Amino acid sequence: MPIYVQRILELIKRYPGVIALLGFISGIGSFMLVDRQESLASWIAVVMLASWVWLMLENSFTKLFSRMFKRDIPPLLLRYATQMIHQESLFFVLPFFFITTTWNSGQLVFTGLLALAGLISIVDPLYYKWLAPRRWLFLALHTLTLFAAMLTALPIILHLTTAQSYKLALGTAMLLSFPSLASSFPIAHWRRGVMLVVMTLAVGASGWLLRSWVPPATLWLTDVAISTEMDNVNRTPGKKLKEVTTTQVRGTGLYAYTAINAPRGLNERIYHVWQFNGKEVDRIALDIHGGRKEGYRAWTHKQNLPENPAGRWQVRVLTEDGQVIGVLRFNVTDPGQGAEQAARTK
The missing domain is CATH 2.60.40.1930 (Macroglobulin (MG2) domain)
Structure with a gap:
């Protein structure tokens, strides 16, 4: 591993809260820019979604990198990159959800889950020793964070309505929940496959029925x-x-x-x-x-x-x-x- 990369990783490990702080500052900045109708907010949201595309295709990109450059990306670097994207995404969306939450309603639960996820992402013992080994829980946090990021970014970038953004974000969350469930319940029989499909549909149905509990991030x-x-x-x-x-x-x-x-x-x-x-x-x-x-x-x-x-x-x-x-x-x-x-x- 190059020395400069190792030094960067050591700094990230020593000061894990810095990435979260930068994410929170960028979220506040984007929130203020959206409020003032500045186009830079769209670029911030695009960068956030681009980082998620990289994260979802991480395995394909790392294999392509190894094939092209005949060198593997250090696993430690990938691990911290994943944590950094979780931190950046969660602390980017939290200012939007804090301001739009109706606190004496079920929306308190959703925003509270996002805040809890943000806390877990910056506490290394929780993130690496408790969350990461539980693959299904790790992917659940991944899906929740992407869902919140899409709810925030889609109205800004594509000018989709809140209703359109919610449907698209929920559909994406359903697709992501399937591999999450499959990793926890391997498909050894066709009945197990049917059960996983039913469970995935149940995730989508729950998200739809509880949509009043989700704050409209940009309104x-x-x-x-x-x-x-x-x-x-x-x-x-x-x-x-x-x-x-x-x-x-x-x-x-x-x-x-x-x-x-x-x-x-x-x-x-x-x-x-x-x-x-x-x-x-x-x-x-x-x-x-x-x-x-x-x-x-x-x-x-x-x-x-x-x-x-x-x-x-x-x-x-x-x-x-x-x-x-x-x-x-x-x-x-x-x-x-x-x-x-x-x-x-x-």
Whole structure:
């Protein structure tokens, strides 16, 4: 092994957190560049996906290298390269998922798994002594990381919608999960092969059914409001309210206002799903366009309210596939009921 390569490996081994720190800094930088609509963010995402292509075709590339140059790539170098890509990828995507996660929902689980994977990738005893020997677990981390990287990169590079990106990323994760399962459960009989196919489909079905638990990595709310009035000319809401009376809502109805940040060039359909006491009462589609620094401003106006609208209300902001961008919560109170209760206590 060349001396300079050995020195680099020794430095990486001595300071494993440096690679993770560089990945986190590049993730923050890319996040800020996406927010400001700079094309450099696309190049950062392209580099991330290119590194994953190399990782997936690692065996083919190393054989080609050996055939062409009559020299093997040191296994230690490959091992650290794999760890570096995991670190760089995880800490690249984490800033996006931290800002887009709705923390009081199932999305906490997905982002928490990514954070745990990031921690494992920078702690050598965990990565090499606990994770790496368990091939199925190692490939599971590999698949999870690629899934998150694709969710983040595809809308930036190809301007795919969140729904399209999710389907493509999930399909790729299913394909990668098959060799992962096959390495843990060797195909010795056709029944074992059928079982592996069923297990792979189960992975895909689980990812689809739990899609609301996955934050939309490149969409986030920059401003929200519930109001009884709206300035259509300036596209701004009136006074932001957390509590509204039945008299107010019967008079003017309610506006749900959201400003959503999206990458430049991205056209996305979202939904305002109005819920009353936990039940959906309306679903209104909105088309948003990326590229505005302060977010694309859109609102819905609800006038067809229940006969007695007093209670707990939510407006869930969802992607076309049901991923949660954010939730607006407010209460509608009935002054008349309060007066009746007060009179009874006298």
